[in-house]
Amino acid sequence: MQIAEMIKTHPKDAGGHGEALEQCIAACYECGQTCNACADACLAEDNVAEMRECIRLNLDCADLCFTTGRTLSRLTSPDKELLKKLVETLATSCRKCGEECDSHAEKMAHCGVCAESCRKCEAACEALGRALS
Amino acid sequence: MQIAEMIKTHPKDAGGHGEALEQCIAACYECGQTCNACADACLAEDNVAEMRECIRLNLDCADLCFTTGRTLSRLTSPDKELLKKLVETLATSCRKCGEECDSHAEKMAHCGVCAESCRKCEAACEALGRALS
Amino acid sequence: MQIAEMIKTHPKDAGGHGEALEQCIAACYECGQTCNACADACLAEDNVAEMRECIRLNLDCADLCFTTGRTLSRLTSPDKELLKKLVETLATSCRKCGEECDSHAEKMAHCGVCAESCRKCEAACEALGRALS
Amino acid sequence: MQIAEMIKTHPKDAGGHGEALEQCIAACYECGQTCNACADACLAEDNVAEMRECIRLNLDCADLCFTTGRTLSRLTSPDKELLKKLVETLATSCRKCGEECDSHAEKMAHCGVCAESCRKCEAACEALGRALS
Numbered sequence: 001m002q003i004a005e006m007i008k009t010h011p012k013d014a015g016g017h018g019e020a021l022e023q024c025i026a027a028c029y030e031c032g033q034t035c036n037a038c039a040d041a042c043l044a045e046d047n048v049a050e051m052r053e054c055i056r057l058n059l060d061c062a063d064l065c066f067t068t069g070r071t072l073s074r075l076t077s078p079d080k081e082l083l084k085k086l087v088e089t090l091a092t093s094c095r096k097c098g099e100e101c102d103s104h105a106e107k108m109a110h111c112g113v114c115a116e117s118c119r120k121c122e123a124a125c126e127a128l129g130r131a132l133s
Numbered sequence: 134m135q136i137a138e139m140i141k142t143h144p145k146d147a148g149g150h151g152e153a154l155e156q157c158i159a160a161c162y163e164c165g166q167t168c169n170a171c172a173d174a175c176l177a178e179d180n181v182a183e184m185r186e187c188i189r190l191n192l193d194c195a196d197l198c199f200t201t202g203r204t205l206s207r208l209t210s211p212d213k214e215l216l217k218k219l220v221e222t223l224a225t226s227c228r229k230c231g232e233e234c235d236s237h238a239e240k241m242a243h244c245g246v247c248a249e250s251c252r253k254c255e256a257a258c259e260a261l262g263r264a265l266s
Numbered sequence: 267m268q269i270a271e272m273i274k275t276h277p278k279d280a281g282g283h284g285e286a287l288e289q290c291i292a293a294c295y296e297c298g299q300t301c302n303a304c305a306d307a308c309l310a311e312d313n314v315a316e317m318r319e320c321i322r323l324n325l326d327c328a329d330l331c332f333t334t335g336r337t338l339s340r341l342t343s344p345d346k347e348l349l350k351k352l353v354e355t356l357a358t359s360c361r362k363c364g365e366e367c368d369s370h371a372e373k374m375a376h377c378g379v380c381a382e383s384c385r386k387c388e389a390a391c392e393a394l395g396r397a398l399s
Numbered sequence: 400m401q402i403a404e405m406i407k408t409h410p411k412d413a414g415g416h417g418e419a420l421e422q423c424i425a426a427c428y429e430c431g432q433t434c435n436a437c438a439d440a441c442l443a444e445d446n447v448a449e450m451r452e453c454i455r456l457n458l459d460c461a462d463l464c465f466t467t468g469r470t471l472s473r474l475t476s477p478d479k480e481l482l483k484k485l486v487e488t489l490a491t492s493c494r495k496c497g498e499e500c501d502s503h504a505e506k507m508a509h510c511g512v513c514a515e516s517c518r519k520c521e522a523a524c525e526a527l528g529r530a531l532s
Contacts, residue, residue: 001400001428001429001432001433002429002432002433002512002515002516003432003436005512006432006433006436006437006440006509006512006513007436009440009507009508009509009511009512010436010439010440010443010509011440011443011444011445012443025432029400029428029432030400030401033400033401033402033405033424033428033468033472034400034401034405036469036472036473037402037405037406037409037472037473038405040322040325040409040472040473040474040475041405041408041409041410041474043318043321043322043475044318044409044410044411044474044475045410046410048314048315048318049314049315052209052210052309052310052314053209053210055209055309056207056209056210056211056306056309057210057212059203059204059207059306059325060204060207060215062469063199063200063203063204064200064204064219066196066200066465067196067197067199067200069432070192070196070435070461071193071196071197073432073435073436073439074189074192074193074435074436074439075439075440075443076185076186076188076189076439076442076443077185077186077189077190078189079190079229081225081229082193082222082225082226082229085221085222085225086197086222088218088222089215089218089219089221089222092214092215092218093215096212096214096215108408109408110405110408110409112408113401113404113405113408114405116401117401134267134295134296134299134300135296135299135300135379135382135383136299136303138379139299139300139303139304139307139376139379139380140303142307142374142375142376142378142379143303143306143307143310143376144307144310144311144312145310158299162267162295162299163267163268166267166268166269166272166291166295166335166339167267167268167272169336169339169340170269170272170273170276170339170340171272173276173339173340173341173342173455173458174272174275174276174277174341176342176451176454176455177276177277177278177341177342177451178277179277181447181448181451182447182448185442185443185447188442189439189442192439192458195336199332202299203302203328206299206302206303206306207302207303207306208306208307208310209306209309209310241275242275243272243275243276245275246268246271246272246275247272249268250268318475318476319475319476321475322473322475322476322477323476323478325469325470325473326470326473326481329465329466329469329470330466330470330485332462332466333462333463333465333466336458336462337458337459337462337463340455340458340459342451342452342454342455343451343452343455343456344455345456345495347491347495348459348488348491348492348495351487351488351491352463352488354484354488355481355484355485355487355488358480358481358484359481362478362480362481
């Protein structure tokens with residue numbers, strides 16, 4: 001992805017936390033892609049009836065990941081209070097989705113990949129939240 | 134919209150706060166549509182250079198409104214803590230976007246319509262946040 | 267929703283097909299909300315394993331409905347060729363999702379509501395496609 | 400991103416066009432991120448009034464890129480006719496957005512990065528369209 005290039009070529013600078021921002025945007029898009037794909041992979045499993053909670057958390061987390069990735073990519077007139085709340089909420093979503101996926105990871109490799117993306121995104125959201133404080 | 138019908142016909146019930154939920158989902162979609170359209174209307178204004186902050190808040194708020202509307206519409210295995218954080222974050226987004234739009238409402242009627250949708254959605258999010266506590 | 271008000275207060279006019287546009291935007295958002303909710307309702311059904319195709323079509327159709335509703339709401343520098351292709355693609359999505367939902371409508375009332383939204387959105391897309399020609 | 404890993408670990412296979420699919424999903428997410436960021440970068444430019452068409456095409460293209468990336472990532476019960484129409488429509492969107500961005504690339508480096516992402520996504524959509532035929 002061209003995240004660093006788009007930050008670098010933007011008329012506004014990233015306010016001194018460009019690296020935390022870049023890593024969080026990358027983690028949001030990766031986690032969004034993984035959660036969206038994991039929801040569908042769970043749906044195709046033989047034991048789909050036991051995967052309902054996982055599918056639901058995946059769908060929620062995917063939607064919030066993309067919204068957060070898009071919002072963080074905007075450098076025009078950022079509102080720190082709102083961005084901070086947003087990454088805190090996404091960290092919560094990633095923690096819950098990651099824990100649920102982790103509990104299926106031994107049997108389903110896609111849940112293992114997804115749990116890893118969720119943990120990375122949770123950590124990136126927490127790091128950006130601290131940078132914004 | 135068929136929000137009430139979809140809640141009523143869902144195999145799971147809305148956990149005793151169906152009315153607050155229904156009103157919040159409706160407010161999310163209305164506010165998402167209005168903010169998305171207001172961003173574009175601001176972009177077409179002669180004084181677009183002064184509307185940058187408004188456009189940016191509109192785009193953020195639209196994205197979060199749709200994500201919240203979609204998430205709240207899922208009744209399978211809801212996670213109250215996550216839903217509560219989500220509606221609190223959206224209430225903040227709607228407050229900020231609504232205040233900005235309100236400051237342009239005298240000159241631009243679309244900002245007046247959008248400010249009203251933001252206030253309604255902020256109130257609906259706060260009401261649902263209380264119902265989830 | 268405030269669709270008509272946002273079109274009316276936009277600095278640009280809707281190019282002579284305001285009514286078809288307004289009805290299509292409304293249908294897109296209604297169908298997006300219904301398909302998103304129907305995916306989750308199907309997921310909660312006892313026979314979820316038989317509902318996989320329906321869930322998948324619902325998720326696709328919801329995503330495309332929201333994207334189309336957002337795109338059609340922008341009146342600044344519209345590109346007719348792109349808008350026409352978009353509504354034609356959504357009409358196909360609504361037709362397929364509507365047929366699948368219709369096949370479950372007798373047993374599952376949410377699929378009946380969703381099939382109706384899909385049919386309405388398909389017709390609105392076709393009408394707007396003709397208006398754009 | 401973990402696109403290849405999620406395709407590989409999915410219970411369903413990608414129907415013989417896994418490589419074209421993987422490349423198209425990657426291109427969709429990259430182009431979505433770039434178009435979304437480019438809209439905001441254009442908004443911050445001094446000559447924002449001349450960038451209206453570019454911003455609008457960027458926003459449309461970003462929305463359709465994410466919807467297409469999400470839809471293509473679902474391997475459960477795919478509908479080839481729908482997928483084909485979707486990637487053809489996105490190819491059109493990428494072509495138009497890419498041409499517009501290209502016309503600003505000399506003066507604005509973000510438009511140059513975005514034009515490149517658009518061209519890559521257009522080509523990936525066309526390649527997948529052929530693979531689905």
